[in-house]
Amino acid sequence: MDFIELLQQGLLKLNNKNDMGDRCTYVGSSDVAGCPRKAVLAKTEPQDHELTTLLRFARGHLAEQLIVSAMEDSSYDWDYQKEVSHRERPFKAHIDFVFNGKNVLKVLEIKTVSSIPSAPYETWIQQVHYQMGLLQEENPGKIVKGCVLAIDLNEGRIKPFNEFEYNSMLYEGLLQKATHIWQCLQDPDIIPKTETSPLCAWCQYRPECPAYDNHVEIPELPIEDELANYLGLKATKKNSEAELVKLTNFLRFAIANANPDGMAIKVGPNVVRTNDRNWIVVE
Numbered sequence: 001m002d003f004i005e006l007l008q009q010g011l012l013k014l015n016n017k018n019d020m021g022d023r024c025t026y027v028g029s030s031d032v033a034g035c036p037r038k039a040v041l042a043k044t045e046p047q048d049h050e051l052t053t054l055l056r057f058a059r060g061h062l063a064e065q066l067i068v069s070a071m072e073d074s075s076y077d078w079d080y081q082k083e084v085s086h087r088e089r090p091f092k093a094h095i096d097f098v099f100n101g102k103n104v105l106k107v108l109e110i111k112t113v114s115s116i117p118s119a120p121y122e123t124w125i126q127q128v129h130y131q132m133g134l135l136q137e138e139n140p141g142k143i144v145k146g147c148v149l150a151i152d153l154n155e156g157r158i159k160p161f162n163e164f165e166y167n168s169m170l171y172e173g174l175l176q177k178a179t180h181i182w183q184c185l186q187d188p189d190i191i192p193k194t195e196t197s198p199l200c201a202w203c204q205y206r207p208e209c210p211a212y213d214n215h216v217e218i219p220e221l222p223i224e225d226e227l228a229n230y231l232g233l234k235a236t237k238k239n240s241e242a243e244l245v246k247l248t249n250f251l252r253f254a255i256a257n258a259n260p261d262g263m264a265i266k267v268g269p270n271v272v273r274t275n276d277r278n279w280i281v282v283e
């Protein structure tokens with residue numbers, strides 16, 4: 001018996017069970033939270049998820065179930081996986097939790113992380129604002145607020161980011177992004193916009209991405225973990241300057257050793273180089 005294969009199949013089944021319907025028929029909150037090109041390709045050219053990704057999905061589901069268990073005996077009026085839709089367009093969100101107060105509706109989005117960031121990621125903010133916008137449209141008489149709860153299951157740490165309130169301008173911008181994604185799905189001649197971010201390091205559609213030059217021959221090193229740590233630290237602006245300096249020096253040293261003339265290496269699909277100021281640049 002290949003246990004890894006068995007585990008992968010089981011997690012795939014679990015993921016399909018938790019799936020939110022046919023994602024090709026609507027633009028969801030995770031679509032508008034990231035890169036439009038990635039959102040379009042994920043629907044038109046879906047790729048098999050690797051075991052690491054499936055485990056990450058399962059970790060998220062597990063965290064949601066912990067919240068469900070904790071809430072079950074409470075006196076709160078709440079919904080789990082609440083579906084909200086735009087009144088005219090195929091835009092939809094499945095909100096992890098909605099707490100129903102007399103005058104206020106509160107969105108709660110659960111995020112499992114490997115380390116708690118000091119500030120919410122931009123993708124989280126966009127996702128929650130899209131959810132709040134759709135919920136506000138369905139409930140015009142209520143105040144809609146939002147919260148992201150970051151959970152680090154390994155360390156047993158949680159942190160709520162509470163500061164979100166429905167904002168019509170932000171919502172309008174997200175509706176425009178959703179419209180662009182939907183137009184790309186309807187007309188293959190429309191080229192989806194790219195939106196680069198540290199998440200590009202994990203993007204399955206990176207090889208042909210026009211935001212990057214993928215055709216230059218550069219030496220490759222298997223140091224994905226160090227690069228992922230470096231990107232994570234940089235993106236969250238954590239107070240881990242010492243660790244960041246250590247990883248920066250590690251990358252500089254690796255580049256200088258592997259490619260002293262070109263001063264660039266490949267780490268998985270990423271190109272990592274040092275520039276004139278001796279900074280690390282990840283492309």
Ligand code: SF4
Nearest residue numbers: 035194200203206209
């Ligand atoms: S590599 Fe980055 S910019 Fe390109 S499709 Fe993926 S997420 Fe978008």
